[in-house]
Amino acid sequence: MRKPLLVGIAVHKAKFLDVLPGVLEANEKLCAWAADRYDVVSIDDRKSAVTIDRIRRELTPRDEEGDPDPSLLLDRPRIIVYFAGHGFAAWPDQYWILSAGPNQPNERISANSFRDTLASYEPKQIAFISDACRSASAFQGLANAVLDRAEGSYRNPQKDVFYSCQDGKSSYAVPAKDGKPPYLVFSSVLLKALSEPDGENLDVVLLDLKKRAVTSQSLSTYLEKHVSAAAMDVDRIQNTQCDPGFRPRDHIYIEFDAGDGGPEGGDDGSDDDLVRGPRPRTTADKSKDFEGMAEFLRAGFEREERARDASDRQRRFALSRSEWRGPLVRRVGEYLRETTNYEPALAVVGTNSARVIPGHTVDGVSVDRYPYGPMGEDMTLVRFRDHPRASKNVGIRFAHDSIAFVPVYPDMHSICVLEDTNNRRKGLQILSWISIYGDGGDQLMHSAEALKGFTSGLLRSTDAGKLAEQIRYTKHLDPMMGVVAAYLYRSAGDIDNIRRMAFYYVHHNQPIPFDLAILGGLRIHPDRDQFVVEVPAVTEAEGGDMQTAVFTREATPSTDGRLGGLIPILRAGWPYCQRAIGPVHRTCLDFIDSLSSAPVTTFVGKKAVKAISRAYLESEL
Template identity: 25%
Template sequence: MKLFLTIGVSKAPPLSHLPGAITVAREMGDWARNSGFITEVITDENKNPVTIGRIRETLLGMLPANDQVELFILHFAGHGFRSGAEQNTWLPSDWHKEMRAISVEGLKRQLYRHGIKSLSIFGDACRSLPTDIDTADIFGDPVLPRGPYDAVAPIIDRINAVGDGQQAYMLKGDGVAPPRCVFSTVLIEGLCGLKDEAFDKHNPDCVIPESLALFSRDRLKEIGETYDLKCSPDYATGIPREHAIYFRRGENPADIPIPQWPAPPSPLVHAPDNNGEDLQASPLDIKFRAFKQHFRDSLSLHSYLAPRSLNLAIRGAVPKKIWSTFPVEKILTNADEAAYRVRGITDSAIQILVEFDDGVFASAVVYEDLITLISRDENGEINWTCVSRWSEFTDGLNTSINVIKDLQAGNLSADQVDDITAKLREAKHINPTLGAIASYLYDYTGDIDSIRRMAFFYCIYAQPMPFDVAFMGLLSTKDMGRGAIVADVPPIPARQQSLANGRLPEWVTRATDGGMGQVAGLWPWLRQGWQFMEDPAPQEKAAAKGLRDVAKFLLPSQFSSFREQGARILIDRFHLEARE
């Protein structure tokens, strides 16, 4: 059984009208039906808005209750934005009114429970950061309820119109050709076998995920030159290479009409050079310099405090209270900085909430043998990281700062996930926040095994693993009482080698044994993890207990922070006390 769902949203007020989304949704649907897919097309034609409820109803009608799906393709054309590390959000028609949007990662994870062997996700939407706090505060809806099967990650292929943090394009119609979204039209050319360049070099009769991705990359360069656009698609394809075949010569119909492209503007009107310093990224750079200085100023405490005397430093605002289940001792307080000693048991990790005078609560985890640094800038953005107490902490801090900057700016590219996560994992024990970020990058490509390999190494080094690693790795968890959660890590076979991952370190691809380890923290470290608290898998229920109602009180920082109502739920649920 092969399934295909295409969603085209042309009207998502107050954002611009995108009639090209309807054009490409229709053409995608025609290709899928002609290729033997059970096909559904959802658009907002005839004043019929695209809502999350409508998508949910359509999906539930498509997905079988007792049959396996060989290939499921999900395509979207419309508006979207990025909500975290490789976390994508698609906007339905009523997103602005309902303050809910489609969480692509949440929906993908729900599809794990529907017996799907191969899942292809084609996203033709912008992936830039939200431009205002209202957009940043929109909750990502996973769309589907829990499915009939245990969660098993399929082989996943992701092809997006643009890289993280960038804008997608639509061309207006010209009276001959209709308006059309650029990326989806290129996909149609490849999926329909209309271009020889879309066929696989090793199997020249087939269009497969990798050959479609490579064709899209080269074709979009050509289209970009024609229409004076900067097109840079983003892709990550699964292995083995031929796990999915989109088109095969002799089996698919050959009479599919060639998509008509609008005539290019003549003469071309060149847009300003977006590589200069006038980019929208400039305010981010200014903001980030303050954040970087906050972290470095926090480390200046190290120069006049004994290394063993502190394991928590806060810069940018002095807390009103610190909530914890363990004692907290104040060591130093200045105008906008403070240092503390959180006293726990050896090899433990303590969940804390930091309450500020304006009712904002920052979340962080303090390790017994590391220093947790929390930074709050003048705009209220909260970040935190960990460093070693000893001489190597400066290099570790530089790595952490650069990773968090890339996380915020959208520079963590899907086609470099393996390389990026390997670098993050090298320092994940000095700074466990890097392990948490790596878990979301692996999840983007459906690489659950790599998250579990990472969890194994936390176990053998007897260091509590970040909550996000345990949760994104779909690990079975057990609540041991008094805030102690342990995770069961299953044995994982060696990863299949490919040309792309042949240069990775052995510890990234090796087989790992099973183990059991403590979970660090009582809730997600990163904001993007909260979308998975609404409907956890059965093995995750112990860790997610009591967290569902907190998500609506999240603040838009990358790391978890809360309005007072949400923090009070956590304080009551986990019996936290005001320790300072």
């Protein structure tokens, strides 16, 4: 197999933004570090602008017939992408800003989409290292995946993701001073960890085997500890977010010779053995066979990872919970049950002037407007004159020039909550469904809280199984929980479990949420007055996570189901739309730059809203 590949991208002078000191220098140093071990592609704006087209041409240059040549990316054991420059959060994504500035959707990079697209070229491992801000920013539209997706199915690569700061926070650059060169706080610590052994950056398990190496896990631990200290040295607060995913034996970034300084084989010369007693037997004691040692290391690594993630999960779930999101949805649901006589209704919380767009599936509605709803908020309540036995796709307009589509399911109330901003162009921050017969009882967390945890980057791919358990065991559970679980599964490349969830929706005679269909790569086709989703069979998973429910590993047969929704429910789903599905979806894609930054899909702007409304009115699906 070929050498691993490092792609370094540095943009220090983006249009309309501050010039960033230290960006070019950090990229040069990392590329120099990699030169002996990796093939290196370095792209910066020292002499010319960094554009999507330039990056694409560097990575997939045109062949003699004018088609992109993917050979640079193929047969790589590992691809590392490093970015230094401006960025902002587009939860759960991060957008990297290129030379054209932050307001050009086609000239900014979606880190998640770029990573997913690179995975289609089948490297065994992908590492994304981002030294850029993740602060919130007002924006519209999407960002670019840079590359065309390679055709065919592909394996899910192991992933390391190292963010220089946490969601909603900033990364810092330090200008030149007193003869010292400029530098980036995060990248300076990263380069130190990769350049010389100091004991703290070395993998402790490998030290017991007399190997002095920086691994995925030890690099993560080092960055989490030392970046915050380095930031405090310049009176700043900066904490990393590291998600190491490389597995032994292929988790080494660099191995140092025995004479490179630092502790020898894990022995720092102290008398710790007198305190701890005899050292436990190492892998070398147990087996001289290298494969046996590797298996022992792998098992230990996975045990530690499971224990660490179980502890972290409790913290992530606690941070995802909210004092008002779940209670608000529950209180509105109780009010709807008291006033609608067990008939599905749609509540829009935050405005009493929302309008329903009459369409093919909405024959007649009555609208009540409340200046003060059940929680003291303005509210628009939409009642359906015909008790829906099948799902409807309801278009709503609000805040003068905003539009959203809400699937209305049989036996469920739909509850939307607008963003609380001073901006007239409000989007939807919450969309939940609740049974007309009452709340489902105790839950791990409310779906409105799961949405918060997902869009703010708190939840991880390993949390998907726990959320999916609620879907499987609760008949009338809010479909949003399944949507969030699907995105978490997709972030880990677990397509099979997305398809298992789709099967269970059909099994319980419920529509398959639009997002599940596109994230699971399911075929969708029109059939009379609805869209039908083809769900392929899934084989039983071998060696799955035994900590999750059995249904996340079992085989499921092929089936067909109804599609729930006309477009992705969440903003995060649009990068996965490879083709238009129906006229409404096609028109939305035409106006994708009018997609608001709200987590629930909302389009803004008079021209976009007018065109999308017309497509909805004329559609027969």
